[in-house]
Amino acid sequence: MTKSNLFYQNYDLLFQSKDYTREVNQILNIYRRKNQKTPRRVLDLGCGTGNHTRELAKIVPHVTGLDIDPLMVKLAKIKLQPFAKRASIINLPIEKLPLKFKFDLTVALFNVINYISTWPELVSFFRGVKTHLTSQGIFLFDAWNGVAALTDPPRAKSWVVKTKLKTIICHLTASSDLWEQKTSLTYDLEVRTNGKRKQDKYLLLQTLWTPFEIRSALNFAGLKLLFCSPLGQPQKRATAKDWKIFFGCQR
Ligand SMILES: C[S@@+](CC[C@H](N)C(=O)[O-])C[C@H]1O[C@@H](n2cnc3c(N)ncnc32)[C@H](O)[C@@H]1O
Incomplete structure (x- = not known):
């Protein structure tokens, strides 16, 4: 992580x-x-x-x-x-x-x-x-559920959250490995506040028990x-x- x-x-x-x-x-x-x-x-x-x-x-x-x-x-x-x-x-x-x-x-x-x-x-x-x-x-x-998630692995998705103060744009990508029983999730984030823009990534490794x-x-x-x-x-x-x-x- x-x-x-x-x-x-x-x-x-x-x-x-x-x-x-x-x-x-x-x-x-x-x-x-x-x-x-x-x-x-x-x-x-x-x-x-x-x-x-x-x-x-x-x-x-x-x-x-x-x-x-x-x-x-x-x-x-x-x-x-x-x-x-x-x-x-x-x-x-x-x-x-x-x-x-x-x-x-x-x-x-x-x-x-x-x-x-x-x-x-x-x-x-x-x-x-x-x-x-x-x-x-x-x-x-x-x-x-590892059985379900390895058969039908998590897919990419994007969503936007807007508040009065900021807009958050999140692109989530996933890559799964059947033999390791892992899925690696990457949250690509962009936060816009008062015309300013910040970007960051968060990586998360999950075991698909x-x-x-x-x-x-x-x-x-x-x-x-x-x-x-x-x-x-x-x-x-x-x-x-x-x-x-x-x-x-x-x-
Ligand atoms: C997806 S978050 C869920 C947080 C919260 N339960 C919720 O529903 O919003 C998973 C949390 O589990 C924590 N975590 C992972 N492994 C842990 C462990 N072995 N002992 C305690 N916390 C752990 C992580 O640090 C993270 O904060």
């Missing part, structure tokens, strides 16, 4: 079509259906700029946002300032998080596990999740799979054609 200031500064605008409120409601409903209560402590693992963390902090008593990227953490800390009593943001990998308490619910949303490049690292990440989960706790995450690899890693880490659904449709079972899959697990 290469750093790009423009990507970080404009992350929330670039992904403004994501409905974080709806996603958090869905997640909390899954937890409530299983445990008949709202979770007290939630871990937002791979919190990025803190959009799920903020929505969670509006509802649950304690939220921790964790991310390995210091630039994301910086943005999340600013966003979560109004929720300082309920939320904390930490720049550590889950494996190094001190065990002060356990979480009732851990989420890793918007392809966090696809940033992990090797299977042993994926197992280690899941072990970290398990260590920090209460006995009734659940772990919810989403990921690319197959559902079998994910399930085996969960097993190895001692987590049990509860369900596996197409993203945004928790009542359905995922198929080989669904690009994004939503997983639910417990200890």
